[in-house]
Amino acid sequence: MRTELCERLGIEHPIVGFSPSEHVVAALSRAGGFGVLGCVRFNEADELEEVLTWLDANTGGRPYGVDVVMPSHSPTEGAPTDLDKLIPAGHRDFVERTLLRLGVPPLGVDASRREGVLGWLHSVARSHVEVALNHPVRLIANALGPPPPDVIAQAHAHGLLVAALAGRADHARSHVTSGVDLVVAQGYEAGGHTGEIASMVLVPEVVDAVGESVPVLAAGGIGSGRQIAAALALGARGVWMGSVWLGTAEYQTPPALREALLKAGSSDTVRSRIYSGKPARLLRNRWTDAWSEAEAPAPLPMPLQNLLVSEAHTRLMESGDPTVVPMPVGQIVGRMNEVRPVADVLADLVAEADETLTRLGKLV
Amino acid sequence: MRTELCERLGIEHPIVGFSPSEHVVAALSRAGGFGVLGCVRFNEADELEEVLTWLDANTGGRPYGVDVVMPSHSPTEGAPTDLDKLIPAGHRDFVERTLLRLGVPPLGVDASRREGVLGWLHSVARSHVEVALNHPVRLIANALGPPPPDVIAQAHAHGLLVAALAGRADHARSHVTSGVDLVVAQGYEAGGHTGEIASMVLVPEVVDAVGESVPVLAAGGIGSGRQIAAALALGARGVWMGSVWLGTAEYQTPPALREALLKAGSSDTVRSRIYSGKPARLLRNRWTDAWSEAEAPAPLPMPLQNLLVSEAHTRLMESGDPTVVPMPVGQIVGRMNEVRPVADVLADLVAEADETLTRLGKLV
Numbered sequence: 001m002r003t004e005l006c007e008r009l010g011i012e013h014p015i016v017g018f019s020p021s022e023h024v025v026a027a028l029s030r031a032g033g034f035g036v037l038g039c040v041r042f043n044e045a046d047e048l049e050e051v052l053t054w055l056d057a058n059t060g061g062r063p064y065g066v067d068v069v070m071p072s073h074s075p076t077e078g079a080p081t082d083l084d085k086l087i088p089a090g091h092r093d094f095v096e097r098t099l100l101r102l103g104v105p106p107l108g109v110d111a112s113r114r115e116g117v118l119g120w121l122h123s124v125a126r127s128h129v130e131v132a133l134n135h136p137v138r139l140i141a142n143a144l145g146p147p148p149p150d151v152i153a154q155a156h157a158h159g160l161l162v163a164a165l166a167g168r169a170d171h172a173r174s175h176v177t178s179g180v181d182l183v184v185a186q187g188y189e190a191g192g193h194t195g196e197i198a199s200m201v202l203v204p205e206v207v208d209a210v211g212e213s214v215p216v217l218a219a220g221g222i223g224s225g226r227q228i229a230a231a232l233a234l235g236a237r238g239v240w241m242g243s244v245w246l247g248t249a250e251y252q253t254p255p256a257l258r259e260a261l262l263k264a265g266s267s268d269t270v271r272s273r274i275y276s277g278k279p280a281r282l283l284r285n286r287w288t289d290a291w292s293e294a295e296a297p298a299p300l301p302m303p304l305q306n307l308l309v310s311e312a313h314t315r316l317m318e319s320g321d322p323t324v325v326p327m328p329v330g331q332i333v334g335r336m337n338e339v340r341p342v343a344d345v346l347a348d349l350v351a352e353a354d355e356t357l358t359r360l361g362k363l364v
Numbered sequence: 365m366r367t368e369l370c371e372r373l374g375i376e377h378p379i380v381g382f383s384p385s386e387h388v389v390a391a392l393s394r395a396g397g398f399g400v401l402g403c404v405r406f407n408e409a410d411e412l413e414e415v416l417t418w419l420d421a422n423t424g425g426r427p428y429g430v431d432v433v434m435p436s437h438s439p440t441e442g443a444p445t446d447l448d449k450l451i452p453a454g455h456r457d458f459v460e461r462t463l464l465r466l467g468v469p470p471l472g473v474d475a476s477r478r479e480g481v482l483g484w485l486h487s488v489a490r491s492h493v494e495v496a497l498n499h500p501v502r503l504i505a506n507a508l509g510p511p512p513p514d515v516i517a518q519a520h521a522h523g524l525l526v527a528a529l530a531g532r533a534d535h536a537r538s539h540v541t542s543g544v545d546l547v548v549a550q551g552y553e554a555g556g557h558t559g560e561i562a563s564m565v566l567v568p569e570v571v572d573a574v575g576e577s578v579p580v581l582a583a584g585g586i587g588s589g590r591q592i593a594a595a596l597a598l599g600a601r602g603v604w605m606g607s608v609w610l611g612t613a614e615y616q617t618p619p620a621l622r623e624a625l626l627k628a629g630s631s632d633t634v635r636s637r638i639y640s641g642k643p644a645r646l647l648r649n650r651w652t653d654a655w656s657e658a659e660a661p662a663p664l665p666m667p668l669q670n671l672l673v674s675e676a677h678t679r680l681m682e683s684g685d686p687t688v689v690p691m692p693v694g695q696i697v698g699r700m701n702e703v704r705p706v707a708d709v710l711a712d713l714v715a716e717a718d719e720t721l722t723r724l725g726k727l728v
Binding site for chain 2: 001002003168169187188189196197198199200201202204205220221222223224226227229230231232233234235265266267330331332334335354356357358360361362363364
């Protein structure tokens with residue numbers, strides 16, 4: 001299976017894999033796919049610098065990309081301590097009460113207290129871009145809306161491609177007008193931030209909206225070779241996959257999360273604003289259920305909601321209880337039934353896609 | 365494009381079209397597809413008898429099917445007058461107040477007052493089956509859950525195939541255990557009654573759950589040849605399409621509805637219980653918006669909700685106002701941009717699917 005995306009990105013298989021784990025990203029690029037590192041977790045530019053240096057040494061000279069988050073409506077800027085003051089006490093009480101009710105212990109004395117994800121502040125995302133430009137990065141993707149014009153210009157000046165995610169055709173069109181080179185059409189079934197339109201409808205709509213010259217990657221609902229072939233049928237030139245790598249050996253999945261992922265079916269996700277303030281698909285569990293009860297407050301806007309739940313996320317994850325882990329994941333979680341190396345997963349995806357394309361060619 | 369479904373149903377193209385309109389159904393079967401008549405609108409068996417007699421004379425001897433609605437949890441049985449007593453006064457007040465606020469006039473003196481859809485009562489659906497068995501019907505489909513065992517046995521004794529819709533793999537598996545011959549995997553993006561899992565994820569999951577011997581049709585998000593090819597990539601042996609026929613000449617679409625359908629984009633639908641009491645995807649407009657406001661009551665269970673809104677539906681439709689028409693439709697409504705004959709739509713679907721399959725075969 002080859003499409004022009006392979007030429008454009010210098011890769012063997014038109015499979016782009018997003019992951020916050022540099023180990024997954026390196027394994028993906030080494031295996032002939034294209035790894036994209038999620039940067040939102042790096043509050044400090046230095047941490048990203050260190051990880052990209054590691055990637056440069058571990059991708060075997062194959063291309064890779066980075067994913068930053070610059071929402072089109074900039075969230076309120078500020079230091080964590082200032083932003084903290086904007087969080088209502090009632091919300092804090094609800095979180096504390098809920099953790100108690102779910103039996104989630106407080107943080108141990110040794111626990112590293114994260115100060116919440118600031119990666120979706122424009123100031124922080126810009127610092128990510130600055131760092132990335134000093135590495136042999138092939139692509140910068142923006143997960144929420146088009147990057148600002150000067151960021152696109154800067155990336156282009158360095159010879160990088162720019163991608164942006166879109167959940168609607170009109171957003172995709174405006175990305176292209178802004179100078180974006182590749183559009184990722186992300187359907188309702190995707191993990192993380194996602195819109196209302198399902199991939200089956202969204203992908204061809206975006207393909208038609210942006211025209212022949214802009215390659216579209218399909219995201220959301222892609223976890224097998226048949227789904228890759230379906231994405232190509234819809235007009236995508238490749239796929240963008242995120243959730244599937246959570247179940248790989250390289251992700252170094254904590255045991256509670258692994259157990260939850262292996263157990264979950266395709267019905268066990270929920271689209272909610274409780275993770276970041278914007279609608280995102282998450283693993284459904286006792287924690288997400290608590291937020292849909294009558295007494296639960298409405299989630300706060302980005303970036304306040306994540307600051308609110310940041311320490312709770314650490315406590316939920318460290319509790320070791322698979323029924324409360326806070327985790328963005330798509331509906332393909334139902335397909336994640338064993339832990340395998342990235343290269344094996346990729347090889348199977350390619351083999352099944354090839355087999356499917358051959359089968360389809362014979363139906364005419 | 366041919367699959368084994370063509371042999372199984374005796375048709376040219378693996379495209380099954382669902383419509384409440386006998387004119388659409390006849391045109392579909394005549395053109396080499398397979399028309400399935402939605403029966404839920406027939407409160408009296410005699411009306412269905414008359415329509416099937418018309419179909420027998422107008423399908424040119426080609427096969428067709430019927431679709432009945434037998435929810436797996438039987439709705440409360442009863443005559444409309446008895447059931448009416450179960451509707452809270454507050455709900456009636458809300459409907460009346462909302463119609464007034466939306467500027468929807470009362471029914472004219474000549475208007476035929478419908479008594480609400482009773483087709484999803486098992487007693488009424490069984491009367492549909494009785495009528496269908498006396499016509500050369502090739503397939504009986506059940507839109508909500510598997511038909512009762514005796515209905516399946518009766519259909520099989522008459523040489524009919526039985527199909528059932530499923531929004532989850534476990535439902536599909538239980539349909540097959542009940543003796544269902546074909547499963548329609550209906551994704552989140554579909555019009556009418558629908559579940560939470562999108563087609564991209566649902567279709568291969570259902571295909572794997574029911575095994576090789578049971579053909580799966582993909583429903584939800586199918587409105588073009590590329591989407592048909594994608595469904596085949598996912599392992600479906602054919603497609604089940606409903607919404608697309610609302611935009612055909614044969615549907616005899618009322619002008620207000622036509623205007624609303626042509627104008628709507630893929631974001632202009634909503635999944636709600638206000639139509640029937642069970643979640644169904646509808647055209648989003650001022651009427652559906654009113655039900656998501658804070659003061660709106662929770663929809664009633666099936667069949668009470670439809671009895672509640674039945675006269676309102678007639679008034680909304682007869683108002684001639686495109687911003688209030690009550691209409692189940694899928695996210696592919698964004699593709700409905702002109703009114704064309706069924707045969708032309710079908711020919712284009714087949715041509716685009718063939719072209720796509722040929723293109724895909726060359727990617728390997």
